[in-house]
Amino acid sequence: MATRRAFTLVELLVVIAIIGVLVALLLPAVQAARESARRMNCQSNLKNLALAGLNFESSFRKLPPAARDREGPKWTDTVKPPPLARHNGLSLILPYFEQGATFAGIDYQWDWDNTNPTGNETHTKQQLGGILICPSGSASRERFHITDYLVINRVEIASKSPNTKYDPPGGSIKKLITAGLVDSRGGAKNYDRRWDGAMQVDLYDQTPPNDMTAAGVKPRRNVRLARVTDGTSKTMMFTESVGKPEILTIDGSLGENSSANNEFRWASQETYSTLQFYCRDQQLINCTNRYRPFSTHAAGLNIALLDGSVRFHTEEIDPDAFISLITMAAGESAGDF
Structure with missing residues (x-):
C-alpha cells in the first residue's frame, strides 16, 4: 500500500515565506489604490462645492463670501x-x-451660534459630513462639526513669523518677495486688492464712526465673476485644510488641540484662511493645517477653481504660481500645471 507524503517543515516554511513576499508586494498596491479612490472622492467633494458656489453666483450675481464678520464688541x-x-x-x-x-x-x-432669540446653534453645531469631509482625513471628528475645505481670501504681505510652538519653521510671504521667489505684483502693499482672492470676508466695523472699515481697510464685498480678470480656470475657489482640530504639520502630528487649531467648524466666520507663511525654503502646501492649505494625500493637495474644475497640485509647486492661483485680478496668469 502506497503511503502519502506530507509537507516537511522546511517546505511549509518556504510556502509561508512565499506568501509573505506576495502579500508584501501586493499590500502597497492595494493601499495606493485605496488612496487613489479617496483622492478622487475628495476631488468630487470639491467639485460639488465649487458648483454650489457657482450656482449661488448665478442666483445672486455675486460669489459667496469666505465669511460674514464684524468688528467691535460682542x-x-x-x-x-x-x-x-x-x-x-x-x-x-x-x-x-x-x-x-x-x-x-x-x-x-443673527450669528451662527446664537441661542437667544434664535436656535441657530442647534442647526449649525451639527455634523453635515458628506461633501465637507475628505475621506483621507482622520476619522472620529464628527463632534467638532468640521469642514475639511475652506477659502483662502487673500495673501498677506507683512513682516510676521509663524508660531513655532505649533507651526513648522518658515517665514512670511514678504520674505519670499524680497528673495525674488514671489513677484511683488507691481510693488503692491499689504491689503492691496491685487492680493485678493475671489471670495472675500464681508466685513462690518460696528465701532464709531461705523464707516464700514476695519483697520482702515475697505471690505471686499459683492465679488462678481467679471472682476476675476486673471481667468476663472486659473483662480482658486476652495482648497483642502484637512484633519482639524488635530494639528498636522509637515513634520507629523502634534495631537488634537481644538483651541490652537480652532478654524474648523463649517458654520463659523473664522473658518477661512489668509495665506501668510511658507515652510522650509519656499513651500506653501502641506506645511500645517493651522490656517493653511493642507492635505493628507501623498505630496500635494486638491484645489477647486472658479470654472468648476478641480486640480491636484504637488508640494513642489512654485510659490509664485501657487499665489497666482489665489489672486483673482493681479494681472498675472498661473499658467498650466
Missing part, C-alpha cells in the same frame, strides 16, 4: 439683530449641496 441685544450677522460662506450655499433643511433652520439675521 453683540448682546436679544431684540435687535446685529448690523451684519457672523456666518461662514458655506452656510450661504447649503441649499446648493442638498442641505436645504439645515439652511431653512438658520436665521441669518
Whole structure:
C-alpha cells in the first residue's frame, strides 16, 4: 500500500515565506489604490462645492463670501439683530449641496451660534459630513462639526513669523518677495486688492464712526465673476485644510488641540484662511493645517477653481504660481500645471 507524503517543515516554511513576499508586494498596491479612490472622492467633494458656489453666483450675481464678520464688541441685544450677522460662506450655499433643511433652520439675521432669540446653534453645531469631509482625513471628528475645505481670501504681505510652538519653521510671504521667489505684483502693499482672492470676508466695523472699515481697510464685498480678470480656470475657489482640530504639520502630528487649531467648524466666520507663511525654503502646501492649505494625500493637495474644475497640485509647486492661483485680478496668469 502506497503511503502519502506530507509537507516537511522546511517546505511549509518556504510556502509561508512565499506568501509573505506576495502579500508584501501586493499590500502597497492595494493601499495606493485605496488612496487613489479617496483622492478622487475628495476631488468630487470639491467639485460639488465649487458648483454650489457657482450656482449661488448665478442666483445672486455675486460669489459667496469666505465669511460674514464684524468688528467691535460682542453683540448682546436679544431684540435687535446685529448690523451684519457672523456666518461662514458655506452656510450661504447649503441649499446648493442638498442641505436645504439645515439652511431653512438658520436665521441669518443673527450669528451662527446664537441661542437667544434664535436656535441657530442647534442647526449649525451639527455634523453635515458628506461633501465637507475628505475621506483621507482622520476619522472620529464628527463632534467638532468640521469642514475639511475652506477659502483662502487673500495673501498677506507683512513682516510676521509663524508660531513655532505649533507651526513648522518658515517665514512670511514678504520674505519670499524680497528673495525674488514671489513677484511683488507691481510693488503692491499689504491689503492691496491685487492680493485678493475671489471670495472675500464681508466685513462690518460696528465701532464709531461705523464707516464700514476695519483697520482702515475697505471690505471686499459683492465679488462678481467679471472682476476675476486673471481667468476663472486659473483662480482658486476652495482648497483642502484637512484633519482639524488635530494639528498636522509637515513634520507629523502634534495631537488634537481644538483651541490652537480652532478654524474648523463649517458654520463659523473664522473658518477661512489668509495665506501668510511658507515652510522650509519656499513651500506653501502641506506645511500645517493651522490656517493653511493642507492635505493628507501623498505630496500635494486638491484645489477647486472658479470654472468648476478641480486640480491636484504637488508640494513642489512654485510659490509664485501657487499665489497666482489665489489672486483673482493681479494681472498675472498661473499658467498650466
